[in-house]
Each structure stands twice: as structure tokens, then as C-alpha cells.
Amino acid sequence: MKKQTTTCKEVMSHICDSLGEDLNSTKCTNIKQHLDSCPTCQKYFESVESTVHFYKKYDVKLDNEGHERLLSILGLNDLDE
Amino acid sequence: MKDTSNKITDEQLIAEAVEGSNKALAELVKRYEQTVYNFAFKVCRNKDRAENAMQETFMSMVKSLKQFSGKSKLSTWLYTIVSNHCLMLARSQKKYDYTSLENEDGLINDKNILDWKFSPEKLADNEELKNILDEAISKLPHDYRVVFILRDVEGLSTQETSEIAKLTVPAVKSRLHRARAFLRNELNKTLHV
Numbered sequence: 001m002k003k004q005t006t007t008c009k010e011v012m013s014h015i016c017d018s019l020g021e022d023l024n025s026t027k028c029t030n031i032k033q034h035l036d037s038c039p040t041c042q043k044y045f046e047s048v049e050s051t052v053h054f055y056k057k058y059d060v061k062l063d064n065e066g067h068e069r070l071l072s073i074l075g076l077n078d079l080d081e
Numbered sequence: 082m083k084d085t086s087n088k089i090t091d092e093q094l095i096a097e098a099v100e101g102s103n104k105a106l107a108e109l110v111k112r113y114e115q116t117v118y119n120f121a122f123k124v125c126r127n128k129d130r131a132e133n134a135m136q137e138t139f140m141s142m143v144k145s146l147k148q149f150s151g152k153s154k155l156s157t158w159l160y161t162i163v164s165n166h167c168l169m170l171a172r173s174q175k176k177y178d179y180t181s182l183e184n185e186d187g188l189i190n191d192k193n194i195l196d197w198k199f200s201p202e203k204l205a206d207n208e209e210l211k212n213i214l215d216e217a218i219s220k221l222p223h224d225y226r227v228v229f230i231l232r233d234v235e236g237l238s239t240q241e242t243s244e245i246a247k248l249t250v251p252a253v254k255s256r257l258h259r260a261r262a263f264l265r266n267e268l269n270k271t272l273h274v
Contacts, residue, residue, distance in 0.1 A: 007191075008191040009189050009191045012189045012191055012262075013189050013258075013262075016188075016189070016258045016259075016261045016262040016265070017254070017258045019233075019261060020233075040191065040194050043194050043195075043196070044191075044194050044265075047194075047197060047265055047268075047269060048261055048262075048265045050197060050200065050201055050268075051261065051264050051265045051268055052233045052234070052261070053201035054201045054204060054210075054214055054268070055123070055214060055218065055229075055230070055233070055234050055264075056201075056233070056234050057201050057202075057204045057205075058123070058204060058211060058214055059119055060118070060119055060122045060128065060131070061115070061119075062114055062115050062118040062119075062132075062135070066118070066132050066135075067114060069132070069136070070110065070114060070132075070135065070136055070139060071107065071110065073136050073139075073140065074106070074110065074139055074140065074143055075103075076103055076106060076107040076110065
């Protein structure tokens, strides 16, 4: 699971730091190599990604009553088409 | 936030609204109400408070539209206003008990990596899962929550997030890092197989 210079904890920290960003910098080479060969870190990576996706997918819709209340408060309800 | 009309730009609508056109104002409200409401809900985790924050935000917009310089996008300005209203609402509540994220070392635990029983695709109509998500993010301090939502959920840049949250870029990065690790750990406690 561990390589000589890069620990799982470092990789996990890096995942939280740079999720969604460019991992092609020289600085990231060791991290990428470790990630490619470590199932534990891959699982961690996936769980952080899933965390973000859970919150992305959790949307709420403003219903029509809420829309009407807003326009009424702003004095714009007569203009709604 | 996406511009839903190809015909009239935000800038044109703002100019018309400043000149007194209520029709232009109504169009601006219509264009951004869903995004503002959704963002407010994601910060407040409560529909009534989200609607309250949305109403306050548009009242502020109407009041201050003349002062809008146009240096930033209207959406950035609205995110700033709604973030402030959400913060004021949070402060006005009697009780809020946030988790301290100062101890970064404890946020990463390489001994507790488990499979999760739910994927994000299972979220629709799963109230239990929604409650778990609400509870986890409610423990985040307000500034961490706003940074996480702006950056990861709404997809804004680090620079835009720093302007809206009134934080330096390094402070945004640090809060995002800790918020991701914290939320991941919280979900891991309840979502593991």
C-alpha cells in the first residue's frame, strides 16, 4: 500500500486539496503513481468525488407559490407573464 | 448561473431596470431566482430560511441596482448578497454548534477506508440520504460551507469564490480542502457498507 516517499495519508490529503484540478504538474507525479497502484487511495478518491456529487445532485426547486410570493414582495407580480 | 436568454444580456436588462423598467427587473429576477433559491437552500439547509434569504437578496438587488458597477458578473454580486443574508440568518438563530476544523491532521484517516452503500445516483426520493447530507453539512462552519458550495457544487473558480466569500485565495483553498475531508468523513460514518 505504501511507497517509499509518498504515504497514503499524503495522497489522501492531496486528493482533498486538488480534486478536479490539473494533476499533471511535476509535483503531482508521485501522487499519481501512488494513486494508480493503491486500491485504498483509489477508494478514498472515489469517496471524496462521491461526496461532491451527492451535494451537487441535491437540488431544490422554487415552486410557483414561492415565485409568486417573491414577485409580490418586489411589487412585480403584475408583470409576470 | 446561466444566462437563459440569448436575446437580451444581463447588462442591457440592468440598464433598463435602472432607467425604471419593471419588466426588465422582473426578467432579471426570473433569470436568477432559481439559482439564488437553490444556493440559499444549500447553505441554510431549510426551505423557509432559503426562501427568506432569496427574498432579502432580491430586495437588496432592487434597492442597490444603481450601485452595481458591472465590474463583476451579476451572478457574482447575487452570490455575495445571498451569502451575507444566509450568514445573518445563521447568526440570528439561537443555537448553532459548528465543528472546529482547525485540527487538519485528524481530518485524514487512512485506516478507515470503506465501501459506500449509496451512490449519488440513489439520491432522488431518498429522504434518509438527504437527511444524512443535511446533517453532515450543517456541522460545517458557515465560511467552510459557503466555500464548498460555491467551488465544488456551483462550480465557481477559486478567484470568484474568494471575492464572494471575502477570503484570500489560499484561505479558500484551505477551507475547501478541509471541508471536503470533513464531509467525506461524516458521510463515511453512515454510508459505509
